[in-house]
Amino acid sequence: MSSFLTNAVIYLGAAVLCVPVAKRLGLGSVLGYLLAGVVIGPFALGFIGQEGKDIMHFAEFGVVIMLFLVGLELEPEVLWRMRKQIIGLGSAQVALTAVLMAGLTLLVGFYDWQAGLAAGLCLAMSSTAIALQSLKEKGRMHSTAGQGSFAVLLFQDIAVIPILALMPLLAIAPARGSAEAGGMEALSGWQYTVVVLLSVGLVILAGRYVVVPLMRVVARTRLRELFTATALLVVVAVAALMELVGLSPALGTFLAGVVLANSEYSHELESDLDPFKGLLLGLFFMAVGASINFDLIASQPGTLFSITLGVMAVKIIILAMLGRLSRFSTDQNLIFSVGLGQVGEFAFVLLSFAAQLRILDAFWTDTLMAVTALSMSFTPIFMLIAERVIAWRVGRAEPEEQEADEINERNKVIIAGFGHFGSTLGRLLRANGVEATVLDNDSDQVQLLRKMGFKVYYGDATRPDLLGSAGAAEAEILVCALTPESAPELVETVHKHFPHLKLLVRSRNRTDAYELMDQGVLHIYRETLDTAVRMGVDVLKELGQRHYSAYRAGQNFIKYDESAMKELAAKRRDTGDYITSVREKIEEQESLLRKDEHHTPSHADHAWNSEELREALGKN
Amino acid sequence: MPRVLVLFAHPRLEKSRTNRALLSRVPKHKHITFRDLYEHYPDFNIDIGREQQLLLQHDIIVWHHPLYWYSAPPLLKQWIDLVLTFGWAYGPDGRALVGKAVQAVLTTGGADVAYTKEGFHGWTMEEFLRPLQRTATLCGMRWNDPFVVHGTNKLSQAELEGYAERYAALLLDLAWDAGGTAGALGHGALDDRIKQSNR
Numbered sequence: 028m029s030s031f032l033t034n035a036v037i038y039l040g041a042a043v044l045c046v047p048v049a050k051r052l053g054l055g056s057v058l059g060y061l062l063a064g065v066v067i068g069p070f071a072l073g074f075i076g077q078e079g080k081d082i083m084h085f086a087e088f089g090v091v092i093m094l095f096l097v098g099l100e101l102e103p104e105v106l107w108r109m110r111k112q113i114i115g116l117g118s119a120q121v122a123l124t125a126v127l128m129a130g131l132t133l134l135v136g137f138y139d140w141q142a143g144l145a146a147g148l149c150l151a152m153s154s155t156a157i158a159l160q161s162l163k164e165k166g167r168m169h170s171t172a173g174q175g176s177f178a179v180l181l182f183q184d185i186a187v188i189p190i191l192a193l194m195p196l197l198a199i200a201p202a203r204g205s206a207e208a209g210g211m212e213a214l215s216g217w218q219y220t221v222v223v224l225l226s227v228g229l230v231i232l233a234g235r236y237v238v239v240p241l242m243r244v245v246a247r248t249r250l251r252e253l254f255t256a257t258a259l260l261v262v263v264a265v266a267a268l269m270e271l272v273g274l275s276p277a278l279g280t281f282l283a284g285v286v287l288a289n290s291e292y293s294h295e296l297e298s299d300l301d302p303f304k305g306l307l308l309g310l311f312f313m314a315v316g317a318s319i320n321f322d323l324i325a326s327q328p329g330t331l332f333s334i335t336l337g338v339m340a341v342k343i344i345i346l347a348m349l350g351r352l353s354r355f356s357t358d359q360n361l362i363f364s365v366g367l368g369q370v371g372e373f374a375f376v377l378l379s380f381a382a383q384l385r386i387l388d389a390f391w392t393d394t395l396m397a398v399t400a401l402s403m404s405f406t407p408i409f410m411l412i413a414e415r416v417i418a419w420r421v422g423r424a425e426p427e428e429q430e431a432d433e434i435n436e437r438n439k440v441i442i443a444g445f446g447h448f449g450s451t452l453g454r455l456l457r458a459n460g461v462e463a464t465v466l467d468n469d470s471d472q473v474q475l476l477r478k479m480g481f482k483v484y485y486g487d488a489t490r491p492d493l494l495g496s497a498g499a500a501e502a503e504i505l506v507c508a509l510t511p512e513s514a515p516e517l518v519e520t521v522h523k524h525f526p527h528l529k530l531l532v533r534s535r536n537r538t539d540a541y542e543l544m545d546q547g548v549l550h551i552y553r554e555t556l557d558t559a560v561r562m563g564v565d566v567l568k569e570l571g572q573r574h575y576s577a578y579r580a581g582q583n584f585i586k587y588d589e590s591a592m593k594e595l596a597a598k599r600r601d602t603g604d605y606i607t608s609v610r611e612k613i614e615e616q617e618s619l620l621r622k623d624e625h626h627t628p629s630h631a632d633h634a635w636n637s638e639e640l641r642e643a644l645g646k647n
Numbered sequence: 648m649p650r651v652l653v654l655f656a657h658p659r660l661e662k663s664r665t666n667r668a669l670l671s672r673v674p675k676h677k678h679i680t681f682r683d684l685y686e687h688y689p690d691f692n693i694d695i696g697r698e699q700q701l702l703l704q705h706d707i708i709v710w711h712h713p714l715y716w717y718s719a720p721p722l723l724k725q726w727i728d729l730v731l732t733f734g735w736a737y738g739p740d741g742r743a744l745v746g747k748a749v750q751a752v753l754t755t756g757g758a759d760v761a762y763t764k765e766g767f768h769g770w771t772m773e774e775f776l777r778p779l780q781r782t783a784t785l786c787g788m789r790w791n792d793p794f795v796v797h798g799t800n801k802l803s804q805a806e807l808e809g810y811a812e813r814y815a816a817l818l819l820d821l822a823w824d825a826g827g828t829a830g831a832l833g834h835g836a837l838d839d840r841i842k843q844s845n846r
Binding site: 572573574575576577578579635636637638639640641644 | 690
């Protein structure tokens with residue numbers, strides 16, 4: 028017990044110390060965790076020893092949760108639309124890398140092609156944990172590079188299972204233990220296929236017809252922790268089922284996520300599981316950092332570093348080639364290829380399996396394990412370099428005459444985020460002769476806007492230095508059109524460094540808006556309000572109501588809803604309860620609906636209502 | 648045959664018994680165009696080009712509205728402000744509307760006797776409508792005698808139907824009469840006839 032507590036203190040303490048420092052230095056959280064792992068690992072402070080490996084296996088569950096969350100954000104149609112990229116790009120990457128690596132291993136003196144191929148397959152894998160985490164952290168999941176990376180990673184997840192099945196065939200010497208294929212070894216080929224298909228079907232059906240009703244029941248108990256428990260249960264159960272039938276747990280939970288993406292609980296699941304994912308992934312990265320065998324590296328640093336860099340170079344070149352074939356722009360291709368350039372966590376599994384089957388000897392297994400850990404640690408550094416290169420390239424592409432008289436041309440308005448929301452707003456301003464400075468971190472988008480003559484800065488809008496170079500000190504208005512998740516961070520930066528700026532902030536719904544109100548933002552625009560009201564007004568019109576009456580009803584409703592929200596926000600503060608749970612949302616909905624019963628905005632138009640006048644006159 | 652454009656402006660037609668009755672009898676006629684301004688522009692964002700084009704295609708413009716505070720509802724004023732532009736409707740080169748005619752059609756809660764020198768309001772309807780009249784004549788349009796439905800709050804169903812019938816007759820008269828003065832000539836006489844029949 029005490030050793031558990033000590034361990035917890037060590038891991039959590041290291042994370043709490045290292046991650047903020049890494050973030051402040053602009054290195055990203057992944058590198059922070061890795062460094063924390065190195066620091067507490069057996070080769071630096073030695074707080075933890077060989078148990079790092081066990082922790083890594085445990086922490087791999089973070090990847091499983093992460094894929095579930097990724098699935099939650101991906102609707103089935105989107106996945107279906109990506110099928111060509113997943114199969115095409117994914118299979119090409121795995122096959123090309125594995126074959127080329129196999130060839131190279133033979134050149135450096137591998138004993139036989141079987142060992143070479145096994146090593147190649149291991150090295151072809153990339154790290155879902157590192158790649159997706161950095162993409163998400165930078166808000167790049169929806170860029171070309173993000174989609175491409177995701178496709179490749181998903182294919183690798185699928186490929187792990189056949190590779191595990193293939194490994195025994197590569198073994199020349201009889202294996203020491205049998206393959207860990209759950210309890211399925213007794214089944215013949217077609218029986219196995221049936222079992223696999225059945226369990227995938229089970230996940231889909233259960234997601235739809237068991238999980239959602241279950242969530243409903245749990246939500247009614249109004250116990251937040253029970254909801255969290257249910258969410259965890261879903262993920263763990265799916266992972267266990269997948270393991271039982273010998274499928275990848277990550278893949279299974281991803282599928283479960285996709286099934287639940289359209290359900291009313293997808294947001295709730297996401298916010299409940301997110302902290303677990305974050306903690307477990309952090310633990311995983313720390314375990315990787317701790318597992319780097321510095322003794323081995325110290326004994327032959329040249330060999331190990333050159334193998335690592337060579338492996339990464341081969342991977343990156345193949346990925347870049349494929350990216351080029353898929354017509355990624357150079358900047359996006361750089362993020363794509365460097366982001367996936369490491370050897371991933373699956374390699375740990377595959378390597379130890381290959382060692383068990385005696386395909387690889389102890390020396391090469393250890394070496395490749397070290398290479399894997401090293402390459403994972405290098406990736407965040409490489410990504411930083413790639414970032415700088417892109418920033419430099421994109422920065423350079425700015426028209427020169429604009430830079431010359433930059434001071435005179437300072438725009439009064441800065442728009443942070445130029446996706447669908449920001450671009451609509453920007454177009455409106457531009458059509459009315461207002462030039463705005465735009466901040467966006469999608470390099471494709473930035474290039475396009477530059478071509479169209481917009482003044483665009485590339486990068487993360489929440490960074491004070493970027494805001495500064497975009498002219499935040501001289502601007503008057505900052506429009507935050509970032510995805511609502513990143514808005515609070517920007518608000519904080521602006522309040523701290525550019526308090527003179529008038530902030531207009533986009534929010535998704537009431538929950539976001541409350542958070543912004545707590546931060547003291549005065550101008551909050553809920554994207555779900557105006558559109559819904561406009562739609563409601565059109566419904567009234569379609570039902571035959573007078574257009575002007577419907578229009579006024581809509582305008583009044585917006586006013587009324589905004590003031591109702593302020594009232595509820597005040598009440599919320601009174602109770603001192605800032606956590607929005609399912610229960611609170613339901614209660615709020617209820618009080619809103621009750622208020623609405625007394626609100627009949629159109630009846631306020633007394634002046635034009637001659638019926639009322641007639642009634643009043645009739646009484647006299 | 649002259650073409651008639653009815654520009655109707657009422658912000659709350661569903662609550663106006665009188666105007667609903669009047670509208671129910673607007674004739675479906677190929678030379679009569681009925682246009683409900685509040686229905687077209689609930690956001691007051693008037694399509695100026697379209698409105699001017701419609702004006703050019705018609706000879707007699709009917710401004711049909713309730714009398715609010717001795718004037719037209721805000722959207723009709725907005726229409727006047729935006730559509731009757733300098734250099735098009737008035738000014739040295741503004742001759743687009745010359746020779747056309749304006750026919751005002753009004754509903755008001757006040758009785759006809761209230762709109763006299765001795766009455767409650769102290770001026771005649773004619774005097775109250777001078778700004779609208781001058782708007783028409785400034786654009787070179789004739790100003791027909793207005794068609795007024797008085798005392799709308801106390802009209803019986805039969806009286807209401809009488810007015811609606813007369814309104815329909817007026818529009819058809821306007822569409823038939825090349826001079827565009829049918830309203831001015833016809834309605835005084837009709838007015839008396841209706842009053843007598845109601846007594």
